[in-house]
Amino acid sequence: xxxxxxxxxxxxxxxxxxxxxxxxxxxxxxxxxxxxxxxxxxxxxxxxxxxxxxxxxxxxxxxxxxxxxxxxxxxxxxxxxxxx
Amino acid sequence: xxxxxxxxxxxxxxxxxxxxxxxxxxxxxxxxxxxxxxxxxxxxxxxxxxxxxxxxxxxxxxxxxxxxxxxxxxxxxxxxxxxxxxxxxxxxxxxxxxxxxxxxxxxxxxxxxxxxxxxxxxxxxxxxxxxxxxxxxxxxxxxxxxxxxxxx
Numbered sequence: 284x285x286x287x288x289x290x291x292x293x294x295x296x297x298x299x300x301x302x303x304x305x306x307x308x309x310x311x312x313x314x315x316x317x318x319x320x321x322x323x324x325x326x327x328x329x330x331x332x333x334x335x336x337x338x339x340x341x342x343x344x345x346x347x348x349x350x351x352x353x354x355x356x357x358x359x360x361x362x363x364x365x366x367x
Numbered sequence: 368x369x370x371x372x373x374x375x376x377x378x379x380x381x382x383x384x385x386x387x388x389x390x391x392x393x394x395x396x397x398x399x400x401x402x403x404x405x406x407x408x409x410x411x412x413x414x415x416x417x418x419x420x421x422x423x424x425x426x427x428x429x430x431x432x433x434x435x436x437x438x439x440x441x442x443x444x445x446x447x448x449x450x451x452x453x454x455x456x457x458x459x460x461x462x463x464x465x466x467x468x469x470x471x472x473x474x475x476x477x478x479x480x481x482x483x484x485x486x487x488x489x490x491x492x493x494x495x496x497x498x499x500x501x502x503x504x505x506x507x508x509x510x511x512x513x514x515x516x517x518x519x
Contacts, residue, residue: 327495330493334478341426343464344426344465
């Protein structure tokens with residue numbers, strides 16, 4: 284891992300169009316500003332990992348037609364338990 | 368074109384129906400072409416079947432069928448990416464996980480799949496600034512509906 288030391292208001296560039304700037308330093312927290320093309324998703328790592336894991340769980344779904352009893356038919360009445 | 372799938376056997380795919388993901392489903396960066404297949408029995412479910420890998424499919428829920436207040440706010444940039452002129456053109460789905468234990472059936476409200484049916488462009492959106500959970504359990508009584516309250 285490349286390690287760089289930066290002060291408040293200093294940046295690093297990744298390639299030509301990604302900039303990561305140290306906006307604010309606090310005792311045990313740092314506030315970063317990230318400028319990147321919108322095509323590059325930027326997420327907090329724990330959010331990214333939890334979504335990635337859940338997507339992987341979702342991709343394990345096997346059955347094409349198995350009954351999923353939680354759901355009413357579109358025309359049916361409201362299901363139990365979920366609304367209150 | 369014909370597509371071999373593990374769940375549906377061989378299916379005929381109309382190329383005009385293929386969705387292109389402009390931003391990936393996280394963890395599935397390699398896959399950008401999918402089709403929507405209606406789920407069983409008029410349920411608010413859809414299959415999102417990969418066109419590039421017959422073994423890859425996700426089960427999607429129309430979240431408003433179970434959570435009428437679920438809200439996704441689109442930025443102008445979101446609309447631009449999906450080439451939509453208004454948010455009404457965009458359909459919202461959430462990924463469903465159905466484990467053997469029915470009490471663990473859950474959907475991901477944090478990262479919905481949004482689709483512009485007209486332009487066939489789609490993406491997984493991350494609602495970073497809401498408290499919608501990644502795992503929202505459908506079978507358990509929910510005392511409090513999740514909201515898209517902004518984080519401080």
